[in-house]
Amino acid sequence: MQHMEAFSLGKKFSAPGANEDSLVIMPNRGYAVIDGVTDRNGTSYDGMLSGQFASRVVQGAIEKFILAQGDASQPELQFAGGQHFVDYLGRAIRARYVANGVLDAVTADWKLRGGCTVMATLIIGDQLEVVAVGDSGLRINGNDVLQVLKPLDDVTAIMRRETWRYFEALGRSTADCDRLSALITWQGTRHQPSGAETADAGVIAEIESRSLAACKAHLPNVPVAEIETLVHGGICYGQGDFQNVTDKVLGYGGLDGFAVPERYVETRSYALADIDTIELFSDGYFKLGEGFGVAAWEQGFRDVEAEDLHKIGRYMSTKGTTDIALTDDRTYMGVRLK
Template identity: 45%
Template structure:
């Protein structure tokens, strides 16, 4: 067996801020956990909520799956992790506040691979991915993320006509994506005016309607106008909405949103698990191949507005996101 792993924070100079975590239990379980970036600066035990979520899930998984009587049912594992986060709210006196304010919740995406006697089980909650045998990718795609990515793409050239500093352009574009086109204008008044915001909103809605004809206009308008902070949380673990998406946040994850794949162990040669900081998969197994692909994506589209649409891009000092890779060759 060969195991290769790599993780780096979006700020390489501050590795302690990394919101990704790894679980490596050789011959038993492997996971990448991606803490959802905090929206309001909420801290738990001195950590921002995304990092605290990832650490909480990591510790719970390691404890649970190391036990002799570890659960084998994927749904039971997800429910146990949900209960662990719910207990964390209780411990921090946040149980009532998080009921009504989704921005205070601690959230994480999970990509988990369990090695059984006869099978390899893949469990996905969120948008981290798993590649099997170098060519079969399992990942839950979120139309919701594409909507906010297109919003940022449409805002990018408008901002670029107003500022010459690439870092300022990235900062303002994230602000638009984060808070939407109907945010108070004083937050962006040094760069954008009401006419700019109206133009960005109209372009973003039209572009999303073209790219996602199956998505209701009301949902597109809601996300464009409200952005991630004001609109996205209402879709989290919400099975009643078309754009509902799964996430570990201490609240029930609808069972049909949990992606479970069971593969014959004899047919699985390699497993690669990765967080969404990788915008392009490696052309071979291993950290070197995935880092090469990462460097290519950064070279070809550092702002993430052309080839790899994203709600955030890279700058000279910061990557767009934390990234983590875990590869296992059996």
Template identity: 45%
Template sequence: MQIEAFSLGKLLADPGANEDRFVVLPGRAYAVIDGVTDRLGTRYDGMLSGRYAATIVKGALEHLLSAPDAPLDDPEAVVAIMTEALAAAYRRHDMLDAAAKDWNRRFACTLSLAAVSGDRLIVLLVGDSGVRINGSKLLQDEKDLDKITATLRVTAWPLLCEAVADPAEREKTSRLLTWNGTRNAAKVLNGLLSDEQLVGIETAAIAANKAALPHVPEADITYLVQGGIVHAQGKYLNNTESGLGYGCLDGFEIPRSLYQTHEFPLAEVETVELFTDGYFTPGEGFGVAAWESTFARVEREDPSKTGTYPSVKGSTAEGFADDRTYLGVRLG
């Protein structure tokens, strides 16, 4: 058996702020966990909410899967136990009711898990972290919701390049726009973009998203462009009423349709690779070196993440667009 793992936080000056975690129980289970970026700045046990959620789930998962009677073949039980671990954290901080009412106060993370159960490999995906089997079978739940806010940022980028000379400040400004949406950005941009420019960005972003995502209702596109991540995205968290609904571990019920499970005959599995979404495209081969080489190419081609790899965040000299974690296992 060969195991390779790598995890790096997005902030070069503060690598300890990494919100990703990984789990290795050789021959038994492997996982990567991606904490959802904090929206309020509140710290819990010294950690922002995304890192706190990932730390809780990592500990709960290691405890659960190390037990002789661990439910390796029951992903629904794993989801329920991880959900309760986060709910217990809310109760410890006396904030369960507040978190239920306000999505921005929740501890949340994604989970990508591969567990060996007898002669099968069981894969569980909650959120947009991914798994690749045998270097070719890619399993990842990419959200249309993220494409909408990424398109908002891409639409605004040419104006921001004219208005802001410093790359780090330009990146910060673009995040403020996607974070707050076009109807709230004026409050935090301090006049950097005029009301007329924000209206133009909004109109163009809605039109671009309608063309790219014709299956998504215009009302949802408009709501997300205007409200951004903080004021709009939470409406779709663990919500099956909209096609934009997405699953995430946050201490509250996750509808079964919003997370994936897969099974593979263990005898047919040579490699398992798990990764968080800080990797904008899979590595060109197995192993940390291959994935990091591909990552470096992506950074050279599109550091701002406004071209081939559109995102709600880009990279600067101060750090990368996102934390990234890779865990590769070659069986046998």
């Protein structure tokens, strides 16, 4: 008999329904964790911010795909490899752009697109087929882990850390350090609001200098021009230039309704007979659970929060836990087959 456990919690204390993570739970058929990309500019479709929109569209598309397996009347929905599956999910998002009348707009401007990662496990005959795009994770039998973290996030996380430490050294409050480091991380050093402390030329010069030096040391094989693009443009104005492109060292894959290059589609295939446990998780878990189940993974979450609440230490990130929100949405799904 199968045993299943699942948990998902949005990061915003006042708006749990804004959770951008989604789960697919279809016993004996398939499972998935989808993580919507945090919206950059307030764009919404179908009554949801763009990241949640993409996450929910992909959730529904995966459920439809899983239900269609083995149905000869739906040949276009039969599993034909990872790229085929990812292309199908991309078309589902694209169809919703068309329905919302925004296809031309999102084609012209990546900042308007919804986006998400996916970690999907599909039971096809006597095999477990795994397809992933982005940094959601999988653990098989408690030790075989698949999670593709992107070095690009290290650049923006370093920017945030260096900004935080700069203002902390000036004696600023934790709230100020949170607010000011978020401005730099999201808007980049060259897009700061007029009149903001972070728009001061001296402040920008110091943060750029510190960030570039730290990034070069941490990522010595990354072209300086790519690091500068991210430092100058931040998440809002720079990161999208790296998604689903193959000519940049910091390139990465994501589902956004447009083509995902094959290099960013991860696949694995396992014989079901060899699997005891399947665990899927979003990147809101910075530390893997020491065992199977929600309790173990939540203990891992608490350990991280106790050690590095603001995410400027071992678990540095583009966001940290504040008085109003956790660092990120987090989702876990565990299936014990034996």
